[in-house]
Amino acid sequence: MPGNSDAPTEPLDQDAVHAVHDGAMRVLEEIGIDFLNEEARLILAKAGCIVNSDTQNVRMDRGFVMEQVRKAPSEFSLTPRSPARRISVGGDHMLFGNVASPPNCSDLDRGRRVGDRESFRDLIKLTQYFNCIHMMVGYPVEPLDIHPSIRHLDCMFDTLTLSDKVVHAYSLGKERIEDVMEMVRIAAGLTHEEFDASPRMFTNINSSSPLKHDFNMLDGSMRMARRGQAVIVTPFTLSGAMAPVTIVGAVMQQTAEALAMIALLQTINPGSPVMYGSFTSNVDMSSGAPAFGTPEYIRATQISGQMARFYGLPLRASNACAANCPDAQAAWESAFSLWACVSAGVNVVYHAAGWLEGGLCASYEKFIMDCETIQQVVHYMQPMTAGTGDLAFDAIKEVGSSGNFFSASHTLERYETAFYAPFLSDLNNFETWEERGSVATPERANKIWKQILNEFEAPPIDEAIREELETFVALRKEQGGAPTDF
Amino acid sequence: MPGNSDAPTEPLDQDAVHAVHDGAMRVLEEIGIDFLNEEARLILAKAGCIVNSDTQNVRMDRGFVMEQVRKAPSEFSLTPRSPARRISVGGDHMLFGNVASPPNCSDLDRGRRVGDRESFRDLIKLTQYFNCIHMMVGYPVEPLDIHPSIRHLDCMFDTLTLSDKVVHAYSLGKERIEDVMEMVRIAAGLTHEEFDASPRMFTNINSSSPLKHDFNMLDGSMRMARRGQAVIVTPFTLSGAMAPVTIVGAVMQQTAEALAMIALLQTINPGSPVMYGSFTSNVDMSSGAPAFGTPEYIRATQISGQMARFYGLPLRASNACAANCPDAQAAWESAFSLWACVSAGVNVVYHAAGWLEGGLCASYEKFIMDCETIQQVVHYMQPMTAGTGDLAFDAIKEVGSSGNFFSASHTLERYETAFYAPFLSDLNNFETWEERGSVATPERANKIWKQILNEFEAPPIDEAIREELETFVALRKEQGGAPTDF
Numbered sequence: 001m002p003g004n005s006d007a008p009t010e011p012l013d014q015d016a017v018h019a020v021h022d023g024a025m026r027v028l029e030e031i032g033i034d035f036l037n038e039e040a041r042l043i044l045a046k047a048g049c050i051v052n053s054d055t056q057n058v059r060m061d062r063g064f065v066m067e068q069v070r071k072a073p074s075e076f077s078l079t080p081r082s083p084a085r086r087i088s089v090g091g092d093h094m095l096f097g098n099v100a101s102p103p104n105c106s107d108l109d110r111g112r113r114v115g116d117r118e119s120f121r122d123l124i125k126l127t128q129y130f131n132c133i134h135m136m137v138g139y140p141v142e143p144l145d146i147h148p149s150i151r152h153l154d155c156m157f158d159t160l161t162l163s164d165k166v167v168h169a170y171s172l173g174k175e176r177i178e179d180v181m182e183m184v185r186i187a188a189g190l191t192h193e194e195f196d197a198s199p200r201m202f203t204n205i206n207s208s209s210p211l212k213h214d215f216n217m218l219d220g221s222m223r224m225a226r227r228g229q230a231v232i233v234t235p236f237t238l239s240g241a242m243a244p245v246t247i248v249g250a251v252m253q254q255t256a257e258a259l260a261m262i263a264l265l266q267t268i269n270p271g272s273p274v275m276y277g278s279f280t281s282n283v284d285m286s287s288g289a290p291a292f293g294t295p296e297y298i299r300a301t302q303i304s305g306q307m308a309r310f311y312g313l314p315l316r317a318s319n320a321c322a323a324n325c326p327d328a329q330a331a332w333e334s335a336f337s338l339w340a341c342v343s344a345g346v347n348v349v350y351h352a353a354g355w356l357e358g359g360l361c362a363s364y365e366k367f368i369m370d371c372e373t374i375q376q377v378v379h380y381m382q383p384m385t386a387g388t389g390d391l392a393f394d395a396i397k398e399v400g401s402s403g404n405f406f407s408a409s410h411t412l413e414r415y416e417t418a419f420y421a422p423f424l425s426d427l428n429n430f431e432t433w434e435e436r437g438s439v440a441t442p443e444r445a446n447k448i449w450k451q452i453l454n455e456f457e458a459p460p461i462d463e464a465i466r467e468e469l470e471t472f473v474a475l476r477k478e479q480g481g482a483p484t485d486f
Numbered sequence: 487m488p489g490n491s492d493a494p495t496e497p498l499d500q501d502a503v504h505a506v507h508d509g510a511m512r513v514l515e516e517i518g519i520d521f522l523n524e525e526a527r528l529i530l531a532k533a534g535c536i537v538n539s540d541t542q543n544v545r546m547d548r549g550f551v552m553e554q555v556r557k558a559p560s561e562f563s564l565t566p567r568s569p570a571r572r573i574s575v576g577g578d579h580m581l582f583g584n585v586a587s588p589p590n591c592s593d594l595d596r597g598r599r600v601g602d603r604e605s606f607r608d609l610i611k612l613t614q615y616f617n618c619i620h621m622m623v624g625y626p627v628e629p630l631d632i633h634p635s636i637r638h639l640d641c642m643f644d645t646l647t648l649s650d651k652v653v654h655a656y657s658l659g660k661e662r663i664e665d666v667m668e669m670v671r672i673a674a675g676l677t678h679e680e681f682d683a684s685p686r687m688f689t690n691i692n693s694s695s696p697l698k699h700d701f702n703m704l705d706g707s708m709r710m711a712r713r714g715q716a717v718i719v720t721p722f723t724l725s726g727a728m729a730p731v732t733i734v735g736a737v738m739q740q741t742a743e744a745l746a747m748i749a750l751l752q753t754i755n756p757g758s759p760v761m762y763g764s765f766t767s768n769v770d771m772s773s774g775a776p777a778f779g780t781p782e783y784i785r786a787t788q789i790s791g792q793m794a795r796f797y798g799l800p801l802r803a804s805n806a807c808a809a810n811c812p813d814a815q816a817a818w819e820s821a822f823s824l825w826a827c828v829s830a831g832v833n834v835v836y837h838a839a840g841w842l843e844g845g846l847c848a849s850y851e852k853f854i855m856d857c858e859t860i861q862q863v864v865h866y867m868q869p870m871t872a873g874t875g876d877l878a879f880d881a882i883k884e885v886g887s888s889g890n891f892f893s894a895s896h897t898l899e900r901y902e903t904a905f906y907a908p909f910l911s912d913l914n915n916f917e918t919w920e921e922r923g924s925v926a927t928p929e930r931a932n933k934i935w936k937q938i939l940n941e942f943e944a945p946p947i948d949e950a951i952r953e954e955l956e957t958f959v960a961l962r963k964e965q966g967g968a969p970t971d972f
Contacts, residue, residue, distance in 0.1 A: 006495050006497075006829075007493065007495065007496070009492050009493065009495075009829075010493070011492070011869075011870040012870055012872055015872075016870070016871065016872035017872075019872040019877060020872055020877065023877040023879050026879060027879070027882055030883070031882060031883050031886070033887070034887045057887070104916075112916065210882065210885055210886070210887055210889070210890070210891075211882070211886065211887040212887045239904075239905075240891060240892070240897060240901065240904065240905070241890055241891060241892060242890060242891065243882075243891060244878035244881050244882060244891055244894075244896060244897070245878075245891060245894075245896060245897040245900050245901055245904045245905075246875070246876045246877075246878050246896075246900065246904065247870070248870060248871070248872050248876040248877060248878075249876060249877050249878030249879075249881065249882070249896075252877055252878070252879075252882075253878075253882055282904070282905045283905075284905075284908075284913040285901045285902070285904065285905055285907070286907070287913060287914065288892065289913045289914065289915065290913075291905070291908075291911075291913055294862065294905065294906060295862050295863070295865040295866035295905075295906050296905050296906065298866055299866065299870055303870065322911070322913050323911075323912070323927075324912065324914070324915075324916045324919040324920075324924075325924070325926055326814055327813065327814060327817075327926040327927045327928075328812055328813060328814055328816060328817035328855055328926075328927040328928065329817070329910075329911050329912065329927045330814060330817075331813075331814035331815070331816075331817035331818040331821070332817040332818065332820070332821045332855075332858075332859050333911075334818070335817070335818045335821030335822060335825070336821060336825075336859075336862070339821070339822075339825040339829075343492075343495075343825075343829065357915070357916050358915075360915070360916065361916065369814055369818075372818075373818050373822075376780065376781045376822070377781070379781040380781035380784055380785065383497075384497040384498055384502070384733070384734060384785055384789065385502065385734070386498060386501075386502035386503075386505040386506055386734050389732065390732045390734040390735060391505060391506065391509040391732075391734060391735050391738055392730035392731075392732050392734075392735030392738070392739075393509050393512060393513070393735075393738075395730050395735065396513055396517060396696065396697075396729075396730060396735070396738075396739055397516070397517050399696055400517070400696070400697065401519070401520045401543070401696055401697040401698045403696070404696070404727055404728060405696075405726060405727060405728065405729060405730055405731060406726070406727060406774065408730075408731075410730060410731060410732075410735075411726060411730070411731040414731050414732065415726065415731055415771045416771070418725075418726065418731045418732065418768070418771065419725075419726070419731075419768045419769075419770075419771055419777070419780065419781075419782050420780060420781050420782065421771070421772070422770075422777075424815075425777075425808070425809075425815050425819075426809070426810065426815065427770040427773060427775045427776075427777055427808050428773065428775065428810070429775065429810075429843070429844075429846070430590075430598065430810045430843050430846065430847065433810040434810075438810075438811070440811055440813040440814075441809075441813045441814040441815045442813075442814065
């Protein structure tokens, strides 16, 4: 697992960090957050918070909030069905997850289309294939050809049989979250007690900014917290739209919304694993469209890092872009987002591979391109040392002023692993590149994902466990899955 | 002028920085550098260095080197013909220069071709147009339709009449450097004494790594230093080829080569402005081709930043990429290079706009794309504060849990300048983007440079000065310009 030992970039001084904290506390004390879930409101009322049953608004004082937040672990592990795929969240660990939740997908051959189960399975395979992707942070595309009542059953069956990495459950109604917890338990061959004993999976919830947590997000996260599973709380605080037009103000609101939820979850199950999620970016003020990978996004992420460290919470952010095709704009927006995450000390990078169009489309080619850049970031994070072999004085003496280092023994001993070896970047000179057909990056990526899918082998799974999963899915389908109104 | 207040990323601890310094000193003491210029060797011999006349090798002890290096200013200004374009080099200033020296250029309409005077002038105009480009760091493309004997005269005439930004002279023979100094003096309406009194221009010299400074680079830099003009010393230490395969070793060699030259220049004119230049990147070990924007490049640049601060010298690096067309690879390589410069505390970013193919091609479209990302970096560098207006508590209270911030007074007061406003990025949703023709980034950039060139207006220049420049160019052409062997 990659570790990020760079000192984080801190745009705010310590007084300013305290001012953001104080502002977030004032939001919770003086304005409050709407909790659209009676059970949550009852728990908070019992804990001494001021609950308005008519407006569903809850105000909480900073003493309560900070007491609860301090109970949350600063680091925890997530163990999927293959224990070798266990990941550590927090500290200097930096983890990457696939793109999550777009309704559309695209590739160069078939163009842009609504998601279906085939593309869902393709993108799960890509997620499983790349070692630099550590977790499934949601459906890499929504398979719209599966009815929503049973979609979570098919999706989780595919995910748990095509992959053995950590998985995510959507907090979209009790059936969905309970079914997925049960399937993760079955896939890992655990008793209920074993499942509850340590974090095996996680959910990500978004507040309905400004200042609102909806029923399902509250319900799902409370169910997960009760069983000791991890919850990422990610307010949807787009600066200029659902949050103030100032980045510091937007992060302050984000902090208030996140801490309100974290305080609730720690009241329910003290010490249960949670993360502070940052999604703060800005909108384009000429059109109101969300923008990603912007200077504002970088600063928001860095300041979120300062707040996460202030509260001792692991941090989630994203590798986001607004571009509509996997071209240069997509690449620089994603590179900026990625460096935002590196410089902020982000622990979990959501949407790290495959995201386009502000999250409305999963691109097969972009997935490959992102893995190339993520692998570079992972290589970058290797610690630098200056021992005798690193300094290479003898090699410099051996080569002198008239040779080169290609055949120096110092080079021959190290050349195979000295540098990051790209699998997508084309480093040929122009003439060779042209001779070979002037193949641009997306076209090269296109060949690579096809080869990966052609050669894909699913990780082994015990036949009895697979049957148990099949039986569970069949039973729950018979029962109607999750209720829908269509 | 943008200021970078981020704390730099420091991959090496202080012991390791000292180890790199010690290694560089040992290279200078025990191995030495070849100075292929008798005048330089005589000066260094007189200063007590150990000179081998047969091999042209010069060894210098660390006491001498550090005594000279300490004389160099850590910050200086460069004043072109328009004093309003004065720039400060060093400290937390971050300056950007255009692409320099490619033999080829390309645009979407005409494809890739050898450079000519027309494209040279086009790219000078783009350099002048963008406020985020502070200096002309070399010919943005080599105009191969002008004979080398007089090329510098025509190029500098075009540069000084189409632009009023700081200019660079190539250290390629005494005529070229002396002619350009004279033209810069004339363009600014200065006496020789006034020209000599403060830095007006600069040269960049590359060592012939490993461990060699050639005749012309030495000659040109000594001429510049004598007249108090600035010299950037940039070893060409590609790790794995002309320098050790370890990044720390390559930066150590880079340091030795740079300090050897800086020590010479400070011996000649103590206190004359110099910069430490970093160009260390790696080669692709499968092909030997230079790679840019790599993890290795980022670390090399950051470690170079540590060394530059150790010696109290301003730092130069580059916005480099290896890609052959302005696609996603070009964008992520350049974004990585740019963030290398930001995180390293680089003062002058060479090749910031327009570079492709490892420097073999200047792309009109890439120029525009780079200016979009540079402007974002400049916007990013604005300091973040957390005053009452930034925190926006009252706006959050006003909007509450059921509104949005689009029409909040806090937003209306700030929306025009709150966020970076892109001029090239397309933030439309997919449907709108498709309806408008699915125009990808290079095609949008293509329209922009055409509009800029169509509407370009050269900065004013005094008619008498223009005539004096014309007369000088005509006279020097009559005299044959600079000698060539063809």
